[in-house]
Structures are given as structure tokens and as C-alpha cells.
Amino acid sequence: MFQLVETSRLMRTYVDQRAREHGTTRAQWGVLARLRRQEGLNQAALAEQMDLQPISLARLLDRLQGQNLIERRENPADRRAYLLYLTPAGRRLVDDLDDVRGAIAQELLGEVGDEAVLSALETLGAIRERIRPPRGEDRPQPPLAADRMA
Known part of the structure; x- marks a missing residue:
């Protein structure tokens, strides 16, 4: 089991390094790739699909929007929610990252x-x-030590 955990950690670190070479992060790359497959998602649906806490995703989206890689558009069906779309720059970046x-x-x-x-x-x-x-x-929750011994 340790080998699986260690390999996962090493791969995440490696992908993070490669993403930084292209001015992004592994997490941002994941958001961009997901949006390319499913533009028009709202933040709640995207957070659920990516197994992220909504506040963590909101921070990622703020950074991506600040870099002009995504845009939030009003949702005509729900004025409280925004729909997420790639900008042309965001689409170019995620397309370029396919080669990476x-x-x-x-x-x-x-x-x-x-x-x-x-x-x-x-x-x-x-x-x-x-x-x-x-x-x-x-x-x-993992079982308590006492439960495992019973």
C-alpha cells in the first residue's frame, strides 16, 4: 500500500513541476481540462465532479479568471449561480497542455x-x-484500532 501512496505523491509532484513550466498548476490544469470536456457547468457541479471543497474550487476559479483563462457567465435559470466557460486563451493553454x-x-x-x-x-x-x-x-471513517482487533 505504501508503494501506491508514494508513487501517487511522486507523480503529483512531477506533474506539478511540468505544469509550472507552462505557467499553471496541476489543479488549474485539471479544472481547465474538465471545463473543456463540459463547458457550462456551475461551480457546485464542478466541485462535486472534481472531489473538491467548493471554497477551494472558488479560489482556483478566481485565479483562472484573473489570468483570463475562464469566464463566469450568469445562469439564466438561476441568478445565484454562474456557469463556467473557457476563454480562447484558456482553450489554447489546455490544448497546448495535451502535448505535455x-x-x-x-x-x-x-x-x-x-x-x-x-x-x-x-x-x-x-x-x-x-x-x-x-x-x-x-x-x-477508518475503523478504530479496537474495532480492528475484535
Whole structure:
């Protein structure tokens, strides 16, 4: 288990470094990529999809808007909520980052066969679904030491 956690940490750090080379962060990159796939989301839906706290996402969105990479548009169906869209600059950046994503995949997985990568992704997806709580519920708490001994 430790190997999985350590590998995840190292990969996040590596991707963070590569993102910084392009004037962004891994978290901002994730938001831009998600919006490219689903423009017009509101902040609450985006936060839920990305497993982020709404306040953390709001700060990311403020930075992205300040960099002219996204825009918030009024939602005609709900005046209290905004819909999120990429600006042309945001679309160019996330499109350019596709090449970086491909390079990272080649650097880290180049010698690993496609079947092994697909198997690992399926396994990680299954683990993620076991950990992720049903919508609207809190994360499950790990058992207490006394419970594990019983």
C-alpha cells in the first residue's frame, strides 16, 4: 500500500513541476481540462465532479479568471449561480497542455505495455469507487484500532 501512496505523491509532484513550466498548476490544469470536456457547468457541479471543497474550487476559479483563462457567465435559470466557460486563451493553454500530458505519459509509462496500463487503470478506478462516498455522504471513517482487533 505504501508503494501506491508514494508513487501517487511522486507523480503529483512531477506533474506539478511540468505544469509550472507552462505557467499553471496541476489543479488549474485539471479544472481547465474538465471545463473543456463540459463547458457550462456551475461551480457546485464542478466541485462535486472534481472531489473538491467548493471554497477551494472558488479560489482556483478566481485565479483562472484573473489570468483570463475562464469566464463566469450568469445562469439564466438561476441568478445565484454562474456557469463556467473557457476563454480562447484558456482553450489554447489546455490544448497546448495535451502535448505535455502525452510527453509525461511517454516518460513515465513508455516501457509499460498497454495491457498493463489498462489493468492498472481499472484497478485504480475500482479502488477509487470503494473509497469515494455515495453522493451527499461523508467519507467513511477508518475503523478504530479496537474495532480492528475484535
